[in-house]
Amino acid sequence: MVISSLTKASLFYRLSSTQYFSTVSPKISQFRNQISLANLLQRYGFPPTQLHSFLAKNQFLLNRSNVHDIQNSLNILLSFKIPQPSFISLLFDCPAVLDSNFLKKWQIGISKFGNLGISPVGICNVLALSRRFRIDPDLFLNRVGVLKDLGFNGGVLTRVLERFPRIIMMKEDDLCEKIGFLEGIGISRYGIEMVFHLFPEVLGFDVENRLKPLLDEFLELGFSENMIRDEIIKDSRVLSMELGEMSRCLGLLKTLKCRAPIEDKIFSEGEFRAGFEVKLRVDCLCKQGLIHREAFKILWKEPRLILYEVEEIEKKIDFLVNTMNYKVGCLVEVPEYLGANFDKQILPRYNVVEYLRSQGALEFDVGLKSLIKPSRLRFYNLYVKPYPECEKMFGRFAEGAAIQGRHPVGMWKLFKPQKYAESKEDVNNTKSFMEPLV
Structure with a gap:
């Protein structure tokens, strides 16, 4: 049979078209799935700015799942009444939890132990752990029974599952050892x-x-x-302290040079509690990006921090970094910032300087040291008095009010602080807490 040139051309076109669509169509389909999945996740509260990176890291959601199955999985998760922050965190940390078969099994299992009073956050943690280590609901129920026999009841069980869900993987002997x-x-x-x-x-x-x-x-x-x-x-x-940490914290306290009332408040609940309070402040500063040596140095220069609540310190550092746009490392040179009153000193001075900068009244950059260290009167004379419009945001001095000294007579301890330690033992004590943890 003779095949005409027209037939050959038609056959070639069909073969070429088939080959073209066979290679391009899956890409188009995957792209459409990606758009649909992105829209779906966004409707369920997923941050739009992080969708691209999330989908890029979890291509399996596009390859082996369809949007309908994922939507069913999201609905099951929401039926557990998981708070939105924990819900988003669960998807980030363990995206495999969106497996519909896994969630359907746990949906039945959770209905069985609903009377245990486990919080939604605890359920969220259990789901993530169970997906990673292939723990089924029956095994979980068995472990919960063991925990209840050991005395983990009510709020204790919920609290532990919220903060330390790995307890469901621990052996009974290990738990008994902790209790013992x-x-x-x-x-x-x-x-x-x-x-x-x-x-x-x-x-x-x-x-x-x-x-x-x-x-x-x-x-x-x-x-x-x-x-x-x-x-x-x-x-x-207290049990979270590392070996040697209490010794180092007490070493810092022994080298402090501060006013007697501050020292009395620091040790008001005993030496042990004072050392532990130092540890909490050091952890707070290190959490913000400082190293241990820097954290100890800041506390040594500004002992009042030991008396301040950790939340207050975090608030000041957050304002320093995210609003004032300073690096957290500048606290090593200006630890007085953390000792200053936020509402009466830090915020008013910052507002004054920012206003003057916006008006072009400042020909130089006011650093953190120049912002915090001057006395109230000096700062007033430099930045507020020449600009009456700033008095409202700063607060003016009462007319005729005398400027008192910073500390009344008798507030300091009897010894005279030395610029350098007088003996070799004092030098060693001063340096010991500055050394990094080994």
Whole structure:
């Protein structure tokens, strides 16, 4: 049979078209799926700015799932009443949780233990852990039964699942060892419940290599077992201290040079509590991006921080970085910023300087040191008095009011602070807490 040239051309066109669409169509289909999935996630509260990176990292959502299945999965997750921040965090940390078969199985399982009173956040953590380690609802129920037999009831169980969900993977012997350690230092069953409720993360600490050496360190520092027990019950985060950390915090306190009333307040609840308060402030500063050496240096220069609430320190650092646009490292040179009153000193001075800068009245840059360190009167004379419109945002001095000294007579301790330590022992004490943790 003879094939005409027209037939050959038609056949070639069909073959070419088939080959073209077979290679391009999947890409078009994937692109459409990506758009549909992005719109779906956005409707469920997913941040639009992070959609592209999320989908790029999780191509499996486009390859083996369709939008309808993912929508069903999202609906199941929402039926658990998971808070929006935890819901978004769950998708980020464990996108595989969107597997519809997995969620349908857990939807049935959660209905079985709904009377346990587990919070939505706890359920969220359990889902993420179960998906990663292939834990089914029946195994989870079995582990919960073990925990209840050991005394994890009501709010304690919920709190632990919110903060330390890995407890469902722990062996019963390990849990009994933690309980036995706390009983061994004289903490009652009710006290142990309080410890696990306040600091569930202690369940992940090794008794032989972490908790017992920490207890020995406290005893070597001269603290009695009764005091240690009372402090643990009062704030179980004491057990989060690293080995050697309490010694270093107490070393800082011994080298402080501050007014007597401040020192009295720091030690008002005892030396142990004072050392722990130092640890909390150091952790706060390190969380903001500083290293341990810098954090200890800031506390040494500005001891009042030991008396301030951690939330207040975080508020000031957030304003410094996100509003004033300074690097957190500048606190090492100007620790007085954290000791200043936010509403009466930091905010008014910042507003004055920003107003003058916007009006072109400043021919130089006012650094953090120039903003914080001048006295109220000096700052007023430099930046406010020449510009009456700034007095409202700064607050003017009462006419005829005398400017008093910063501290009344007798407020300082009897010793005269030295620029340098006088003895080799003092030098070593001053430097010891500046060394980085090993």
